[in-house]
Structure formats: structure tokens, C-alpha cells
Amino acid sequence: MSLEGILPFARTLLDQSVNNGGVAVDATAGNGHDTAYLANLVGETGRVFSFDVQQQAIDATKQKLLDHSLNERVQLINDGHEKAADYIREAGFDGIDTAVFNLGYLPGSDKTIVTKPHSTITAVEQLFQLLRPGGMIVLVVYHGHEEGKNEKQSLETYVQSFDQSQASVLEYKYVNQKNHPPFIWVIEKRK
Amino acid sequence: MSLEGILPFARTLLDQSVNNGGVAVDATAGNGHDTAYLANLVGETGRVFSFDVQQQAIDATKQKLLDHSLNERVQLINDGHEKAADYIREAGFDGIDTAVFNLGYLPGSDKTIVTKPHSTITAVEQLFQLLRPGGMIVLVVYHGHEEGKNEKQSLETYVQSFDQSQASVLEYKYVNQKNHPPFIWVIEKRK
Numbered sequence: 001m002s003l004e005g006i007l008p009f010a011r012t013l014l015d016q017s018v019n020n021g022g023v024a025v026d027a028t029a030g031n032g033h034d035t036a037y038l039a040n041l042v043g044e045t046g047r048v049f050s051f052d053v054q055q056q057a058i059d060a061t062k063q064k065l066l067d068h069s070l071n072e073r074v075q076l077i078n079d080g081h082e083k084a085a086d087y088i089r090e091a092g093f094d095g096i097d098t099a100v101f102n103l104g105y106l107p108g109s110d111k112t113i114v115t116k117p118h119s120t121i122t123a124v125e126q127l128f129q130l131l132r133p134g135g136m137i138v139l140v141v142y143h144g145h146e147e148g149k150n151e152k153q154s155l156e157t158y159v160q161s162f163d164q165s166q167a168s169v170l171e172y173k174y175v176n177q178k179n180h181p182p183f184i185w186v187i188e189k190r191k
Numbered sequence: 192m193s194l195e196g197i198l199p200f201a202r203t204l205l206d207q208s209v210n211n212g213g214v215a216v217d218a219t220a221g222n223g224h225d226t227a228y229l230a231n232l233v234g235e236t237g238r239v240f241s242f243d244v245q246q247q248a249i250d251a252t253k254q255k256l257l258d259h260s261l262n263e264r265v266q267l268i269n270d271g272h273e274k275a276a277d278y279i280r281e282a283g284f285d286g287i288d289t290a291v292f293n294l295g296y297l298p299g300s301d302k303t304i305v306t307k308p309h310s311t312i313t314a315v316e317q318l319f320q321l322l323r324p325g326g327m328i329v330l331v332v333y334h335g336h337e338e339g340k341n342e343k344q345s346l347e348t349y350v351q352s353f354d355q356s357q358a359s360v361l362e363y364k365y366v367n368q369k370n371h372p373p374f375i376w377v378i379e380k381r382k
Binding site for chain 2: 002003134136156159160161162163164167168169170171172173174175176177178185186188191
């Protein structure tokens with residue numbers, strides 16, 4: 001048995017957070033990998049809300065879902081994730097089991113289009129209100145790009161400020177790797 | 192399912208590292224909790240080497256082991272863990288599966304007697320040489336005492352310097368808790 005890498009650990013957290021029939025959020029659809037993963041976890045009776053500001057990402061995710069016949073359980077939204085909670089409430093849902101953010105830029109795309117600390121924090125703040133007790137928000141932080149360092153610092157101050165009576169915030173990070181590998185912050189809402 | 196706290200996660204790592212018949216090291220016997228835990232994991236055919244510089248810790252650990260009939264599989268050594276590798280080799284062993292360090296002071300004892308960065312680093316360095324591929328060294332870092340901050344900084348520089356082709360070093364830390372709670376560094380030797 002070995003230590004889990006960053007991406008396997010993110011998947012383990014999602015596995016633990018959401019079951020069949022659950023409600024999940026992919027705050028950064030990107031190439032659709034996490035959206036498809038969550039769509040499998042929630043099953044036919046569950047729902048995934050998947051957001052991206054780039055039409056290219058929405059198109060790629062849509063194709064991926066169609067290829068795997070997962071499209072009916074996913075609502076794809078070409079808008080900023082800072083409005084995620086509004087869309088979810090408008091769809092008639094008052095709670096979520098998990099949300100995942102891949103923070104940085106869309107791989108294979110324009111590296112100047114990156115997630116921004118302000119909208120990320122707004123999104124996390126609002127999604128945390130919707131999160132069921134015991135649910136988790138998983139932030140996978142890619143900070144190797146130019147603005148990554150600033151985003152990381154802003155988010156660090158934010159996640160450290162969570163009231164420990166409301167949530168546990170865990171950092172899971174490999175500290176001896178070169179080239180700024182991604183790491184994870186998990187925000188688990190207390191029961 | 193919830194995120195694992197620091198001490199449960201440390202136990203999970205030990206569970207993953209050592210099996211029946213294995214060889215384990217408790218570098219800081221303290222009150223004997225980890226020594227007894229490891230003695231159960233290695234079973235009757237395994238061996239635990241347990242070190243502490245304080246006679247009080249050795250006595251407490253010895254009593255705990257006797258109470259649970261675990262004493263025959265444990266070698267208790269009242270000496271600094273920087274000499275651990277020598278004792279293990281002298282006992283005829285050329286490899287270990289895991290080692291655990293609780294860094295700080297012995298709970299309920301003299302808080303001026305604390306682990307020191309130099310001897311800790313020497314111990315980790317030497318035990319890493321004995322560690323089998325896939326084995327883990329688990330450092331539970333208590334840094335709330337006066338010298339804790341310096342110890343943490345010295346060790347941080349050290350663990351970050353591990354060659355990533357030789358080992359993965361994971362940091363597992365809750366970042367929104369008050370009063371300097373302990374956190375974990377795990378050094379996993381590559382296979």
C-alpha cells in the first residue's frame with residue numbers, strides 16, 4: 001500500500017462525499033473529467049451541476065458526457081462558478097453533497113484565462129452554505145502559472161479563516177517535488 | 192465517512208507500513224502508546240525497537256507492555272534515537288518497515304526535555320537507509336511548545352530536501368485550528 005497521489009486522493013474524497021442519488025458540483029468543468037466522474041457517482045437519480053466560463057470547456061464536457069450516456073444527469077452551465085449557488089437553488093435543490101474545484105487554467109487552452117481568487121472565494125462561500133453536514137468541498141490547487149502564487153496566497157488566508165466549529169480544513173500536499181505540483185485543500189462541514 | 196484526524200491518520204499509515212513478522216521503530220517511546228500499537232502489528236514473530244532518552248518514559252512503556260503481554264517482542268532502549276540504526280544493526284536486523292516519531296516533549300513530564308532538530312534529523316537520515324522500499328517514516332510534529340517553532344522550521348527544510356526520486360514526502364495538516372495542533376509528515380521510500 002502506498003500514499004495516495006493528489007488526483008487519486010481527490011477522487012477518494014469525492015467517493016466518500018457523494019452517493020447514489022446525491023447532488024454534486026463541478027465548479028470548473030475543464031475537460032469534463034470530474035464532471036463525468038461525479039455523474040457516475042450520483043447515478044441516474046442524482047444530479048451534477050457543472051460550471052465553466054469557457055465555451056470550449058462546456059463543449060468538451062458535453063461531448064464527454066454524451067459519449068458515456070451521462071448527459072441526462074448533468075446540468076452544464078456556461079457561467080462563472082460564483083453564481084453556482086443561484087443556479088442550484090433555481091433548479092429546485094436546497095443542498096449539495098460535494099463540490100470540486102480545479103484551480104488554475106484549462107489544460108491545453110489559453111493560459112491567461114485562469115480562475116481568480118475573488119470569484120473562487122465567493123463560490124466556495126456560497127456553496128459551503130448549501131453543503132450538507134459531513135459534505136466536502138475539494139480544492140485542487142494548480143499554482144505553477146504566473147498568477148498561481150497570488151491565487152494560492154489569497155485562498156490560503158481564506159481557508160485558514162474557517163471557523164473550526166463549522167468546518168475542518170485539511171491540507172494534503174507533497175513537499176519535496178519540483179515544479180509546483182498541485183495540492184489539495186478539503187473543507188469538511190461539521191456534522 | 193469523515194476526514195481522518197491526525198492521530199488516526201498516523202495509525203492508518205502504520206497499519207499500511209508493517210505486517211505480521213515485520214520490524215518497526217518507535218523513535219520516541221513516551222508513554223508507550225505507539226510502541227504497544229506497533230507490537231500488536233508486528234505480532235509474535237516481529238520486532239519493535241523503542242527508544243527514549245528519559246528513564247521515566249522507558250519505565251512507563253515497559254509497564255504498558257507487561258500489562259498487555261507484549262514485552263517479548265519489544266526491545267526498549269534508554270538512549271537517543273540518533274543511535275537507533277546502530278542498535279538495530281547490532282541486534283542483527285538489516286531493514287525496517289516503519290518508524291514513528293512524536294516530536295515535542297513527553298506529555299505529563301518536564302517540558303524542557305524536548306526532541307532536538309539535529310538528533311531527529313540524524314535519526315531520520317539513518318533510519319531511512321534501513322527502510323525497505325515502500326516503507327514509511329511517520330513524523331507527528333507537536334510544535335506548540337517554546338522550541339517547537341524552531342524544530343519545525345529545521346525539519347521542514349530537511350524533509351523538503353528529500354530527493355523525489357528516493358522518497359515522497361507528504362504533509363497532512365489541518366490549517367484552520369487554533370493552538371498549534373500537531374500535523375504529520377510522512378516519508379515514503381520509493382519502490
